Amino acid sequence: MDLYSFILWVLLLVLINAVANIGTFFLFKKAGHFNSWKAFVPIWNIVELLKLVGRPNWWIALFFIPLINFFVGIGLMVDVAKSFGKTSFLQHVGAILLAPLVFLVWGLDKDTKYLGGSATEAFKKKYPYKKSTTREWADAIVFAVVAATIIRTFFIEAFMIPTGSMERSLLIGDFLFVSKVNYGARLPITPVSFPFAHHTMPVIGTKSYWDGIQLSYRRLPALQQIKRNDVVVFNYPMDADEPFNRPVDKRENYIKRAVGIPGDTLWIDNAQVYVNGTKEYNPPGEQLYYTVITDGTDINPDRLHDLRIDGYRASEREYLLALTEELAQKLSGWSNIVSVMPRLEEKGHPADMDPVFPKAAISQNWNQDNYGPIIIPKKGWTVQLNEENLPIYERAIGLYEGNKLEKREGAVFINGERANSYTFKMDYYWMMGDNRHNSLDSRYWGFVPEDHIVGKALLVWMSLDDKAGSLFERIRWNRIFKSIH
Template identity: 40%
Template sequence: MNKIKAFFRNKWVGFTLASILYLLWFVVWTGNLWFLLGLPIIFDLYISRLFYRYVWHHNAELCRKSKTYKAVYEWVNAIIFATIVASLVHLFFFQMYVIPSSSMENSLLIGDYLYVSKVAYGPQMPNTPVAFPFVHHTMPFSKTKKSFSECIRWPYHRLKGMGSIERNDVVVFNFPAGDTVLLERQEVSYYDMLRDYQRTFGREEGRKRLQQEYTIITRPVDKRENYIKRCVGLPGDTLQIIDTDIYIDGVHQELIEQRQFLYRTATPISDYALEKLNISECTYTDEYGRERAVPSLYFMTDASKAELDRLDKQARESGHGEVIDARKQVATTPTDVFPQDYRYAWNQDNYGPIWIPQKGATITLTTDNLPLYRRIIETYEGNRLEVSDDGQILINGVATDSYTFRMNYYWMMGDNRHNSADSRFWGFVPEDHVVGKASFIWLSLDRNKSFPGNIRWSRMFTKVK
């Protein structure tokens, strides 16, 4: 036993083991050769001890002479160490995410705290590595001061993960349309506002007025808002929605148990029935910022609808109680959905067919299908695209009738189908926007209740399905 202890205390053994671990993690896994510059630091730490001899021994002397200095040093050292470890865990392994909206109800509820695995699909190296720790894109106690610097910009690079995105995975990703932001109104989409202004004032005047009224900024991929949705379409799929049901390559897809839709009833549903049947009211925010219910409009799952129908049938047969007669609200006329082009007369409930791009696949480009893939070609894959007056398509100045995609793309939708801003409205999710897989709920708090009644004990440590 003493020989084993002596073996591991040997400085050359320590250096060798630390170097192997460092090389496997920071060089091989990340694929970044710049991290080789860390090996001389490890060598000095274990072998040469030059830094300690000429610099750090002064710190050791001060710690021996002053108890105050020693206490401050230990606190600072602990904070720095904890910050580094937490940052590495956040970057390479997992992060926590809290559900902010109802777009995934009833699968995920507002107030659910999730464990999001980054190793599931492989952690992505940051685009902006110089950033304030533990915040996303804005400094604490500020709504406008950015928390990162773009002095260093790294290209997209994803490390090896446990697997790839599968159909119906619940995925956290950076909001694709969040590349441009209205600083004074970050809760709304810049592109939605731009379209509204252009419809009101004209194409050029609308853009000009929006620029005059708001401060417009851009954000790199890793600093865009985090969204969470279910992946219903994979690269290479042809997706179509018919009367709210999803078809992939013409095959009807299995129903998500907790998905829900908007229903209109003939009479209001009682508060008791709402809670018992797990039905949510459709609400809106009034001019004073208060949340109000829309009369006779409710979100409910298939199971809730079936139970409501059973109770409704009993009421009809007995002649007691009011008939509810809940009917699903299915859109039948074209609405403002992706790609927001008059040639695509789609809506959120009847959509497509649309082909989801796959890395390495080549398509024939026409002026008709260009609206579907223009943002991919220009924004996500960084090309200069133009259409000449005679309808000829030019990419980076070269006339072409085809395009080969450089990344995989995904189609994401919320389970609360009639209350979700998702791919139906802003299009494809590029692979370089994917953050990780929602694995399980580790805490769930009901915002409408006070402690300890606000803790949803039954949801804690349950797997996200």
């Protein structure tokens, strides 16, 4: 955020606070409070509002408990509205969403009178109030939407696995619970959006958010840092580009394994990941494409189906199958199998298909199975920029960290000044799918910035196999409540 925008936001917050205090001042006067000036004193004004509506003073402690304070605040606004005879649905919504302005209007309105503390038994007997069925439903729906939004934003959210990039660790049709608490819940960056729609409205297909207001990246305190090999949900960084140009928190959700964390030096040698010179952990579900040669007889497709093995027949004796190391050993023991060998791209040769990140001179002889070495940026790390490594870090420096990066006259300029080095403002991660030969991941689009992190995958709460028959048969019973490692 530039200085001009920061000043505008500060002035806006000061204005909103001033309007709220003035409105509360006039409400206190209507209620007969001689110390109406307390409306301008932080915390004290809340204590006075609690007295005004008949709530006990100890409720002030609830305003210091995260999230609970949100719901208590909503209740207090509704209590204030009822204390001044405002009982309609729209009046209560106004008190919740537009309290500063509404309080000022009510405070200046001659017809608005203070009736007493709406939370007291005396008030309830004197002004009995029964909601209509429509009002009961409306209140219930609004509360459910608000509560669900709070839960999925700050605590836990459900996701579904749509692709096979994490096979066999996670399967297509797995439904997951993803914790926002573990890594610290990210506060909304694009706050004006339609509830429960991520970036696109169902049916009509339009944007589900308004990007006219975008807040700075902030995150609540975390229970833990991302550990190497955690399974992480994050926003797809390439959605920042055309044709989507989506804000950070509205980019597509991806799920991969964090094989590299900030500060790591990572490389891949014949499909084996190495980090900081050490051979990295291979998850049990990790699989590669293998070339399977038979003696000329067919492989029984039912056996492949029962083992959930995907692939195809390349020739009369050759099959290309996606296998874990365990399955590769299992197939090697079949009587009609001559050999089972991983199908790896050759070391020192460019990728057979799509070029890998950063698609520049430094990576021209890298491929999905033989890659790097590459250093993953860490907050506070200063990299010396040169012609060779600039393609690796220029996207992070320019797009993710909001700098203007230019290359001219054989030199690098950052924000108009010549630069030989750069110090990173955020941590970055290297994400890869366990289905190593069928995963669009960091090998193709690079680093994932910390502000793109959504949460930690905890467990599978339901799993459905679309290829099965009846609904009962489609449920993968052995995966329900399976923890994710």
